[in-house]
Amino acid sequence: MKLNPLTLKKLNRFRSIKRGYYSAIILFILMMLSAFAELWVNNRAIVVNYEGNWYFPTYSDVYPGKTFGLDYAYETKYRELQLQFEQDGSDNWVVMPIIPYNPFENNYSEGEYPPTAPSFEDKHYLGTDTYGRDVAARLIYGFRLAMGFAFLVMAICYAIGVTVGCFMGYWGGKVDLFGQRIIEIWSQLPGIYVIMIIVSIFGSNFWLFVMIIVMFNWTAMTWYMRTLTYKEKAREYVMAAKAQGASTARIIFKHIMPNTLMMIVTMAPFTIVGNLTLLTSLDYLGLGLAPPTPSWGEMLSQGKDNLDAVWIVASVVTAIVLVLTMVTFVGEAIREAFDPKKHTKYI
Numbered sequence: 110m111k112l113n114p115l116t117l118k119k120l121n122r123f124r125s126i127k128r129g130y131y132s133a134i135i136l137f138i139l140m141m142l143s144a145f146a147e148l149w150v151n152n153r154a155i156v157v158n159y160e161g162n163w164y165f166p167t168y169s170d171v172y173p174g175k176t177f178g179l180d181y182a183y184e185t186k187y188r189e190l191q192l193q194f195e196q197d198g199s200d201n202w203v204v205m206p207i208i209p210y211n212p213f214e215n216n217y218s219e220g221e222y223p224p225t226a227p228s229f230e231d232k233h234y235l236g237t238d239t240y241g242r243d244v245a246a247r248l249i250y251g252f253r254l255a256m257g258f259a260f261l262v263m264a265i266c267y268a269i270g271v272t273v274g275c276f277m278g279y280w281g282g283k284v285d286l287f288g289q290r291i292i293e294i295w296s297q298l299p300g301i302y303v304i305m306i307i308v309s310i311f312g313s314n315f316w317l318f319v320m321i322i323v324m325f326n327w328t329a330m331t332w333y334m335r336t337l338t339y340k341e342k343a344r345e346y347v348m349a350a351k352a353q354g355a356s357t358a359r360i361i362f363k364h365i366m367p368n369t370l371m372m373i374v375t376m377a378p379f380t381i382v383g384n385l386t387l388l389t390s391l392d393y394l395g396l397g398l399a400p401p402t403p404s405w406g407e408m409l410s411q412g413k414d415n416l417d418a419v420w421i422v423a424s425v426v427t428a429i430v431l432v433l434t435m436v437t438f439v440g441e442a443i444r445e446a447f448d449p450k451k452h453t454k455y456i
Contacts, residue, residue, distance in 0.1 A: 122446040129442020132435035139432075143253035150208040150246045154187040159201045167206075177201075208232060210243035212250040212403040217241050224418040236420040238411050242401075244424050250403035252428065258319065259384035265323045266380075267373060270330030275361045275369075277331070278338025285335070292328045300325040304396055313399040322387065330376065337369040371447045378440030382433055389429065405429055 124130050147167050148155060157164040159177050166172055166187065174181040177190055191203035209232055210216060216237060218225060223241040227234055235244040277288040304321055311317060341347060342365065350360050391397035392406025400407060405425050412422025 119446045123442050126442040126445055129438045129440075129445075132438040133442070136432075136435050136439065139252065140256055143249055143256070146249050146253060147206075149206045150211070150249050151206045152187065152209055152211045152214050154191070154203045154205055156204040157187070157190070157202075208234065208243065208245050208249075210246045212242060212247040213401050214243070214246075215241040216243065224415060224421060226418075227420055235424045236418070238408065238421055239415055239418075240401075244408070244421060247403040247408060248405070248424055248428055251405045251408065252432070254315075254398075254403060255385050255388055255405060256381075258315070258388050259381045261319055262322050262326065262384050263377060263380045265319070266327040267330055267377075269323070269327040271334050271366065271373065273327075274331040274334025275338045275366060278335040279342050279357065279361055279365065281339070288335075292331060296328050298325065301396075304391070308396060313397065315398060315402075318398060322384070326384075329380075330373075333372050333376070334369060337372055338365055341365045341368055375440075375444045375447055378436050378443060382436050382440070385429075385433060385436070 142149070147153075151167055153166040155165070155167055157166060157172075157177065164172060164176070166185070171184045173183060174185045174190075177185055179185065179190070187203055187205060188209050191205055194201045194203055216231075216233070217223065218231065223237050224239050225231075225233065225237045225241075227236040233243055233245070235248065238244055238247065273288065277285045303325070307317070307321055338361075346364060347360060350364050355364075388397060389404075389406040389409065392404040393410050394406075395410070397406055398404055405428065408421060408425040409429075412418070412425060415421060
């Protein structure tokens with residue numbers, strides 16, 4: 110697909126802002142790695158070769174220990190199986206992930222009580238938390254959950270807010286008047302108290318939490334799109350579309366909305382920062398996702414309560430700061446690249 114010269118110019122401007130460009134590359138790599146985290150952070154083996162047969166436990170059915178000649182019928186403990194194969198000196202072998210633990214697994218070392226300090230020998234590279242769970246595993250799965258939450262909430266909020274805002278701005282009059290009043294009333298609802306009530310009644314799970322946050326966050330984009338649509342509907346291309354008999358939906362979705370994408374693209378990174386911060390804050394306060402869900406907010410709370418286990422708080426604070434900083438850099442670069450007037454020079 111051939112890009113038009115204006116789009117190429119914007120992309121080149123984005124690449125010229127080095128801190129935003131490289132932050133975008135790093136974030137993309139991190140999200141791709143986290144999307145397939147089971148392949149390198151998991152207590153299930155990636156590949157098992159046993160008596161000439163190949164097994165792929167990571168993305169397949171549960172294999173009981175008897176499958177590999179062990180004396181139990183529950184799921185195979187692959188770290189122990191790997192050690193046994195090495196001690197036997199047989200041709201059987203096991204390939205384990207780089208971090209051979211999952212984020213929910215409790216690991217208790219003999220003679221030690223969690224949290225335990227980082228250990229390369231035990232492959233707890235960032236130590237364990239107060240429940241004996243691997244900090245690195247929970248950090249990585251928590252990143253995947255947080256980014257998935259941030260993008261999903263943003264997509265749904267933008268879909269609702271952009272649509273409502275465009276129709277309000279295009280129709281104007283009573284539709285716009287009543288729409289504004291409804292949104293103003295809805296925006297004044299105490300969101301934090303509603304979250305507490307709903308979570309206490311129905312419990313907390315990912316999809317319920319997404320729905321609750323969307324309920325109170327979709328109005329933000331509505332105001333921007335309403336204003337932009339008011340400006341765009343007075344332009345010649347909209348008048349031409351009306352003269353040709355185009356429907357309201359076609360004018361809004363095929364003509365006006367593509368010309369207001371600059372606002373959506375510019376606001377998106379900062380919305381992601383807000384969603385990440387919101388999820389982390391609510392989890393820290395105990396109002397977010399239910400345990401034992403891997404959560405940066407829950408890890409931050411553990412770190413605050415166990416300051417002697419400095420590896421917990423240091424790991425999660427470093428991760429939060431780096432991710433939020435990179436997303437902010439990307440947002441600044443996008444805003445600069447899509448700004449029709451270049452006010453700032455980045456070196």
